[in-house]
Amino acid sequence: MSLLEIKNLTVEFETSSGLFRAVDGVSLSCDKGEILSIVGESGSGKSVSMLAVMGLLPWTAKITADRMAFDGKDLLKMSPRQRRKIIGKDIAMIFQEPMSSLNPCFTVGYQLGETLRFHMGLGRAARRQRSIELLRLVGIPAPEDRLSNYPHQMSGGMSQRVMIAMALACNPKLLIADEPTTALDVTIQAQILDLLVRLQKEHGMALVLITHDMGVVAETAERVQVQYAGQKVEEQPVKELFRDPHHPYTAALLSSLPERATVGGRLPSIPGVVPGQHDRPTGCLFSPRCTFATDLCRRSVTLQPPSLGSALCNYPLVGGVPQNHPGKTAALAEERA
Amino acid sequence: MLRFILGRLAVLIPTFVGVSIIAFSFIRLLPGDPVMLMSGERVMSPERHAELMHQLGLDRPLYIQYFDYLGGLVTGDFGSSIVTKRPVLVDFMQLFPATLELSLCAIILAICLGIPAGVLAAVKRGSWLDQTVMGAALVGYSMPIFWWGLLLIIFFSGYLGWTPVSGRISLMYFFPPVTGFMLIDSLLSGQAGAFKSALTYLILPTIVLATIPLAVIARQTRSAMLEVLGEDYVRTARSKGLSPFRIVGIHALRNAMIPVITTIGLQVGVLLAGAILTETIFSWPGIGKWMVDSVFKRDYAVVQGGLMLIAGIIMLVNLVVDLTYGLVNPRIRH
Amino acid sequence: MTAIESKPAEAVVKAKATTHPSALSEFWFYFSRNKGAVIGLVIFLVILVVAVFAPFVAPHSPSQQNRELLLLPPAFQQGGNWSFVLGTDAVGRDILSRLIYGARFSLFIGLVVVTLSVISGVLIGLVAGYFRGKVDTVIMRVMDIILAFPSLLLALVLVAVLGPGLLNAMIAISLVNQPHFVRLTRASVMTERTKEYVIGSQVAGAGTLRLMFKTILPNCLAPLIVQATLAFSAAILDAAALGFLGMGAQPPTPEWGTMLAEAREFIQRAWWVVTFPGLAILITVLAINLMGDGLRDALDPKLKRS
Numbered sequence: 001m002s003l004l005e006i007k008n009l010t011v012e013f014e015t016s017s018g019l020f021r022a023v024d025g026v027s028l029s030c031d032k033g034e035i036l037s038i039v040g041e042s043g044s045g046k047s048v049s050m051l052a053v054m055g056l057l058p059w060t061a062k063i064t065a066d067r068m069a070f071d072g073k074d075l076l077k078m079s080p081r082q083r084r085k086i087i088g089k090d091i092a093m094i095f096q097e098p099m100s101s102l103n104p105c106f107t108v109g110y111q112l113g114e115t116l117r118f119h120m121g122l123g124r125a126a127r128r129q130r131s132i133e134l135l136r137l138v139g140i141p142a143p144e145d146r147l148s149n150y151p152h153q154m155s156g157g158m159s160q161r162v163m164i165a166m167a168l169a170c171n172p173k174l175l176i177a178d179e180p181t182t183a184l185d186v187t188i189q190a191q192i193l194d195l196l197v198r199l200q201k202e203h204g205m206a207l208v209l210i211t212h213d214m215g216v217v218a219e220t221a222e223r224v225q226v227q228y229a230g231q232k233v234e235e236q237p238v239k240e241l242f243r244d245p246h247h248p249y250t251a252a253l254l255s256s257l258p259e260r261a262t263v264g265g266r267l268p269s270i271p272g273v274v275p276g277q278h279d280r281p282t283g284c285l286f287s288p289r290c291t292f293a294t295d296l297c298r299r300s301v302t303l304q305p306p307s308l309g310s311a312l313c314n315y316p317l318v319g320g321v322p323q324n325h326p327g328k329t330a331a332l333a334e335e336r337a
Numbered sequence: 338m339l340r341f342i343l344g345r346l347a348v349l350i351p352t353f354v355g356v357s358i359i360a361f362s363f364i365r366l367l368p369g370d371p372v373m374l375m376s377g378e379r380v381m382s383p384e385r386h387a388e389l390m391h392q393l394g395l396d397r398p399l400y401i402q403y404f405d406y407l408g409g410l411v412t413g414d415f416g417s418s419i420v421t422k423r424p425v426l427v428d429f430m431q432l433f434p435a436t437l438e439l440s441l442c443a444i445i446l447a448i449c450l451g452i453p454a455g456v457l458a459a460v461k462r463g464s465w466l467d468q469t470v471m472g473a474a475l476v477g478y479s480m481p482i483f484w485w486g487l488l489l490i491i492f493f494s495g496y497l498g499w500t501p502v503s504g505r506i507s508l509m510y511f512f513p514p515v516t517g518f519m520l521i522d523s524l525l526s527g528q529a530g531a532f533k534s535a536l537t538y539l540i541l542p543t544i545v546l547a548t549i550p551l552a553v554i555a556r557q558t559r560s561a562m563l564e565v566l567g568e569d570y571v572r573t574a575r576s577k578g579l580s581p582f583r584i585v586g587i588h589a590l591r592n593a594m595i596p597v598i599t600t601i602g603l604q605v606g607v608l609l610a611g612a613i614l615t616e617t618i619f620s621w622p623g624i625g626k627w628m629v630d631s632v633f634k635r636d637y638a639v640v641q642g643g644l645m646l647i648a649g650i651i652m653l654v655n656l657v658v659d660l661t662y663g664l665v666n667p668r669i670r671h
Numbered sequence: 672m673t674a675i676e677s678k679p680a681e682a683v684v685k686a687k688a689t690t691h692p693s694a695l696s697e698f699w700f701y702f703s704r705n706k707g708a709v710i711g712l713v714i715f716l717v718i719l720v721v722a723v724f725a726p727f728v729a730p731h732s733p734s735q736q737n738r739e740l741l742l743l744p745p746a747f748q749q750g751g752n753w754s755f756v757l758g759t760d761a762v763g764r765d766i767l768s769r770l771i772y773g774a775r776f777s778l779f780i781g782l783v784v785v786t787l788s789v790i791s792g793v794l795i796g797l798v799a800g801y802f803r804g805k806v807d808t809v810i811m812r813v814m815d816i817i818l819a820f821p822s823l824l825l826a827l828v829l830v831a832v833l834g835p836g837l838l839n840a841m842i843a844i845s846l847v848n849q850p851h852f853v854r855l856t857r858a859s860v861m862t863e864r865t866k867e868y869v870i871g872s873q874v875a876g877a878g879t880l881r882l883m884f885k886t887i888l889p890n891c892l893a894p895l896i897v898q899a900t901l902a903f904s905a906a907i908l909d910a911a912a913l914g915f916l917g918m919g920a921q922p923p924t925p926e927w928g929t930m931l932a933e934a935r936e937f938i939q940r941a942w943w944v945v946t947f948p949g950l951a952i953l954i955t956v957l958a959i960n961l962m963g964d965g966l967r968d969a970l971d972p973k974l975k976r977s
Contacts (some may be wrong), residue, residue, distance in 0.1 A: 045470070056575050088578030095569060096574075103570040105591040107669060115577045249574040355816035366832050473962070475707075479956040481908055483915045484931060484949025487938055491946075494938050552706075610821035614912055628824060629916060632831045639829060648819040 002029040003206050004053065004091075005172055007066040012228075014060045018067045020277040022048045022061075025232040030174065035200060035207045037221030037238070039253070040215065043274040045230035046210045050176045054093050055083055070175065089119040092167035096179040098159035102151035108135075108162055115169040134165040138212030157188035159285065161195070168199060174206045175199075179217065193220055214257050218242060229274050229285040236309040246309035246316040249286050276331050292322045327336060345659050349652055354407075356652075360645040364637055365399075404554075415582050416640035420634055425642030429624060433437060434517025435505060436616070436623030440537060440608045443546035448601065451551045455558025459566060460585055477552030482611055486545040486618040491542060500537050503620035507534040542619045546611050549603040557600040561593035568592070595666050602658030606651055701969035708965020714958035722774035729768035730754065733925045737763035742941045758943045760934065766944065767810050769925035770951050777925045777955060778909045780841055784906035785899050787845035792852025793895065794887070799853065800860030801883050807857070814850040822847040823912055828920045837910075837926070840919040844909045848902050855898050859891035893970040900963035903955040913950050 012022040017306065022046040027330060030036045038046045051057050053068065053075065070091060075083065094267060103111060112134065113127040122130060128147070135143030136140035138161040153208045160180060166173055197220050200207045209220060217224055224241045226234040226249065234247040245251040252270045254260060268335045272289040273279060284301040287293040292315055304311040308318075315322035321332045372381075372389050381389070390396045394405060411414070415425040458470040501507070505519045512526035520539065523531035529620045565571065566589055574588040612625035620626065624643065631639040702708055743759040744751045751758065757766040772928050799810040829843035830836075863869060864887065872886045882948070913919035914928025922929055927948045934944035 056572055084578040084580065086511065086578070087342070088576060093576045097569050100398065100569040101573045103574065103588055103592070105665075106588075114579070118579060152668050166573075196375055352815045352819055353810050355812060355818050359820075363832065372679075422977065472707075475960055476850075476953070476957060479904065479908075479953060479960045480958070481911055481949055481952045484911060484945070484952065487931070487935065487945050491938060492940050495942075555690060606818070606821045610823035613821070613823055613827065614915070617916065629827070632827060632918070639833065644824070644828060647821065648825060651819050651821070652977065656839065 003032045003071055004028070004030040004208070005067060005069045006049070006053070007068075009049055009063070009065040009068060011045070011052050011057065012062045014062070015277065017278070019062075021280075022230055023052070024240060026227065026230070026232045027055070027230070028225060030206050030208055031203045032173065032206055033200075033210060034189070035197070035220055035222045036218045037209045037211060037224045037261075038227055039211060039217055039224060040227035041212055042272050043229070043276070044227045046227045047178050048230075049091070050178060050208060050210060054087055054091065055080070056093075085119075088115055089174065090172055091174045092170070092172040093176040093178065094160070094163045094167050094180050097183050098163050099156050099183070101163055102149050102159055102257040106150075107147065108149050108154075112147075112162070112166055112169060119170045124219070131165075134169055135162070137168065137199070138162070138165045139191075140165070140194060156184050157326065160184060160188075160192055164195065164199070165193075168203070171203060172205055174208065176208045176210070178210045179207075179212070182211075182213075189216075196220070203284070205235040214253055215259070226253070227266065229280075231285060231312060232310070232311045232329065234309045235306075240331075241309070244317075244319060246318070247286075247313050248290050248292055248317060248322070250309075250311075250314075251317055284312070286313075292325055292328060294326060325334065341663055342660065343632075345656055348655060351373070353649070357407055357410060357645060358403070360387060360449065360641050360648070362495040363402050363626070363644065366451070367637065376669050382522070407490045410645065414503060416638040418636055418639045419634045420639075423520060425639055426646070428627065429643065429646050431517075432622060432624050432627050435519070435621060436609075436625060437519065439546060439621060439623060440605075442543040442610060443608060443611075444601070444604065446543055446547040446648055447550035447554050447604070450547075451554030452558050452597065454637045455555040455597075456585065456591045458555070458588065459562030462549055462563065467559075471559065474552040474555045477548045478556065480548050480552075482545050483614045483618055483653060484549055485548060486541070486615060489541050489545065489604075490618070490636070491520055500541050505535065505538050505622065506531065507538070510534060538588045542615050542621055545618070546608060546615045549611060550601075553600060553604060553607070554597065555650075558593065558597050562589060564570075565589045565593045598662055598665055609647060609651065643658055698969050702965050705965040705968050706925045707961045710970070711958040711961025711965065714954065715962060718774050718955055718958065719778065721771055722778050725771050725775055727766075729771040730756075731765035733764065733769045734923055735764060735771040737765075739763070739895055739918060742944070744941070745943050748943075757947050760930075761937055761941075764798070766947055769930060770927070770947060773927045773930065773948070773951065774923045774955070776920060776924065777952070778838070778912070780837070780844075780910040781903040781906045781959075783841050784845045784848060784910075785787065785903050787841070788849040788852055791845070792849040793856045794855025795849075796853040797860055797883055797888065800857035801879075801887070802863065803861075810853065810873070811857070814853050818846065820847075823909060826909060826913060827916065827918055830913060834975040835918045836837050837919060837924065838922040840910055840913045841906075844906050844913075847909075848906065851898060851902065852895065855894055856891060859885055859894055863887045863890050896961060896970060897967045900966055902957060903960040904963070907952065907956055907959075 006026065009023055009026045010021065013020045013022055014325065026045070026049050028036075028038075028064050035170040038050075040046045048061075052061070052063050052065075052214070053070070057063065057077075061074075063155075065076060070086060073086070075086075078086075092096075102108075109131055113122075116122045116127045116130055120130075128309075131147055132143045135146055140146055140158065140161050140261070146162075151162075156160070164173050177194075180196065181325070182258065184192060193216060196207065196209075196297070199205075211217060221238045222246060224234075224236060225232055226241075226247065228249050233251050234241070234245065236246070241250065243256065245254055248269075252268070256270065258267060265269040270289055270296070275288070281288055281298065283299045284297040287297040290297065290331045298316055300314075301312055302314055304313060304316045308316045311317075315325040315329075317323070322328055356598045372393065372395060374385055387396075394402055396621075397405075405520050413426055415429070420429065421428075454470050454474070458467040461467050490502055494502045506523065510523065510526070510528055512522060512528065512531070514527055515522050519535040520532065523535040524549045562585075566585075568589075570592075571589050572582060609625070612621075612623060613629055614625070615621065616626035617624045617629055624647065628640065628643050628647075631637075631643065672774065685829055737759060738754070740759050741763045742761055743755050745758040746753045746756045748758075754764050755767070757770070760766055762834070790974055799807040804811045825847050826840070826843040829846065830839050833839035833842065868897075869882065869886055873882060877886060911926070911928030911931070914926045914930075915932045917932055918928035922933055930948040931945065933942075934948065937944050
């Protein structure tokens with residue numbers, strides 16, 4: 001049984017100009033001790049689905065799902081009070097902006113200790129001891145001194161380490177990391193990723209890593225789920241995904257990686273932007289930006305079997321060639337050959 | 338922190354000098370002869386005029402007169418009343434507790450109602466509660482308080498007969514002032530019913546004086562809370578599974594208080610301006626009524642001294658507010 | 672549900688069809704979303720019309736004394752008379768007519784005070800924010816000094832110096848209001864001063880005056896307009912307070928604050944002489960403040976998004 005199980009999750013926001021669907025029928029599962037990565041451009045609804053799991057969405061959000069369960073417990077049927085017993089203890093989350101995610105008015109020690117007191121009922125001395133232990137675990141030098149620091153006295157990398165320490169405080173079974181390295185310097189990015197993977201291995205917890213960076217995915221994840229405009233478009237183990245992407249969007253994302261570019265050539269990019277509230281197409285949401293789109297794609301889209309990465313595409317790619325495409329299958333296959 | 342305090346003081350000194358220049362030149366700006374104005378005598382012979390001029394030091398160069406005045410201020414000499422001949426400072430010290438008691442009660446009332454109202458409105462944003470609270474705050478903010486006071490008198494004193502119309506305590510009670518605060522003195526006196534009497538006299542002026550600060554604090558708290566509730570660290574607090582009460586009351590409120598404290602500090606001037614009207618309506622024997630009476634009695638020495646003392650108090654309170662600000666906001670403290 | 676969804680879609684189509692919505696229509700779109708602001712605007716316009724056409728609207732002359740009808744209660748109360756809808760005051764003048772004429776004074780005071788304090792405040796603030804340095808320090812110290820006094824006390828003392836009366840009250844109120852405009856202008860000029868478009872204009876050879884008034888000032892207007900609305904209502908309140916204290920407009924001027932001062936002694940006998948002038952002040956000030964809130968929402972780009 002998977003640790004986190006989501007079936008057909010939809011999140012809609014009430015806005016001044018009507019409903020906006022940020023997450024559209026996304027299913028997801030994450031096993032114990034697994035690293036799942038959710039990839040997509042900004043606006044693809046990857047953060048929103050995880051915020052829905054945490055119950056952190058504002059009241060304007062309307063959440064519907066066939067099932068949303070953690071560790072066998074149905075999160076949808078829980079009272080807010082029961083849910084708060086799990087949030088922050090068994091499921092923890094870290095965010096993109098470490099500098100603004102810590103409360104500027106309270107010391108590091110206070111903010112760490114708060115979780116420990118609330119979920120573990122630790123006394124003052126025990127809290128202090130555990131806080132120091134946690135700070136040491138995330139690689140902060142001289143943790144005793146850091147406890148009395150305020151967030152504005154720390155760098156971004158240091159703040160993110162504190163955030164990770166806070167998330168780990170109660171030994172969570174699942175850690176959700178929402179773009180944990182995006183706001184940090186490149187050198188710090190690698191350190192934080194290594195730290196996350198190391199802690200995940202040591203504690204045997206599951207890790208959901210939300211990112212837009214395929215490089216990060218390649219280094220850390222075991223399984224990858226690609227999201228586009230609120231929909232899951234593909235899901236594969238990381239090696240297979242990089243070797244043979246089935247959805248044209250995934251393929252385009254991969255080919256825009258600098259590492260994959262041909263020397264001297266132009267780095268390919270995907271034309272256009274993720275559709276917003278007002279320019280949402282019918283049929284396949286990626287069709288306006290897809291090189292293989294046909295009239296059929298503009299009308300409807302089919303979900304492929306897991307053997308084809310559950311790709312949400314009428315003409316899934318195999319070896320870079322779209323299957324059953326009216327014009328291009330034969331031509332491209334010939335070209336490849 | 339010490340440097341912060343010293344920096345504030347450094348700004349305060351030129352302001353103090355400027356205020357003293359305004360207070361000093363006020364008498365000289367008045368139309369008419371300063372000697373006649375200061376002595377309060379209407380008809381006088383040229384000899385008497387010259388004598389008074391010398392006595393008041395008005396025959397010396399202006400800058401010497403100013404330095405004399407400044408020297409007087411530093412040693413606590415704020416001049417003497419033309420009418421009663423009593424030193425301004427003595428009168429001020431006697432009357433100030435009444436204004437202080439009223440202002441403190443008003444600001445406490447405004448804070449105790451305004452902050453929770455603003456927080457509730459922000460948390461229940463867009464609800465009928467929010468709209469009611471903000472509507473009431475806008476009415477309070479637009480209120481001509483001298484009229485508001487009269488209305489309350491018509492209703493509570495005239496129609497219901499619950500509260501007295503003017504003064505600080507019923508004439509039945511008499512005891513020497515100890516602290517100058519009627520609520521405390523009445524308790525100290527041990528006379529039965531004295532405290533209750535003082536309270537009934539205090540309640541309407543307090544409501545009237547608190548109206549505008551209450552509205553301003555509620556509005557400011559709401560907008561500060563709305564801003565803070567959208568911050569990342571509030572999301573972090575929620576991701577810890579903390580109770581909504583703890584998230585709003587501790588994580589958000591502590592941050593929202595930073596601008597609200599500035600607002601509360603700015604209300605001191607509003608309170609003292611309001612005290613002028615409130616004290617006039619309720620015949621409250623404080624410095625507001627004293628100033629108005631002195632303006633009407635053309636007791637310009639008192640007006641001059643009072644201006645200086647009131648400005649001094651406002652500057653002092655602003656300094657205290659700045660320091661509190663430093664205490665609340667760790668980014669300034671360090 | 673479908674009905675609700677189709678509406679915004681139409682609006683979007685319309686916005687696309689018309690090429691550039693003018694700044695004014697965009698402003699009105701945001702302003703009219705705030706219901707309170709529109710109500711405030713309507714009330715304000717009504718008061719304005721009534722004030723302008725006071726001689727035609729008012730049933731009686733504001734100074735006509737009806738000796739036989741002293742302290743007549745409002746028409747809806749027993750003993751009232753429909754030709755004096757809101758009753759009469761202690762010397763038999765029609766309260767409604769006096770209130771209608773009083774609106775002229777209040778709006779006039781507001782207008783004069785705002786004009787005076789905006790012009791002087793913006794000029795001084797512009798100089799302080801543009802030139803910085805010693806000029807700025809001196810100006811800001813002077814403003815600190817003015818702000819160190821409670822505004823009403825300073826106005827009261829100024830009027831005592833200048834002599835009681837409406838004109839002097841307006842001058843005094845302008846003076847105590849003006850530091851707010853100086854501070855606000857200075858703050859926004861300082862943020863605009865270092866922006867690329869100003870530097871660009873400077874590099875292109877624009878002179879100091881052109882930079883100050885044509886380049887920078889128009890971009891600082893939004894907060895100034897909001898502050899001007901608030902100052903308008905504050906001026907009406909302050910003038911009424913001065914009138915109430917006997918230092919503003921002098922009797923028998925039908926100024927609302929002065930009317931209240933005259934009515935004070937009848938507070939226990941005739942509630943209407945006290946209630947209606949104050950109500951007139953409250954409604955006018957409330958209407959202007961409602962408009963001010965709407966203006967702030969419509970002009971503040973930070974709040975527009977939410």
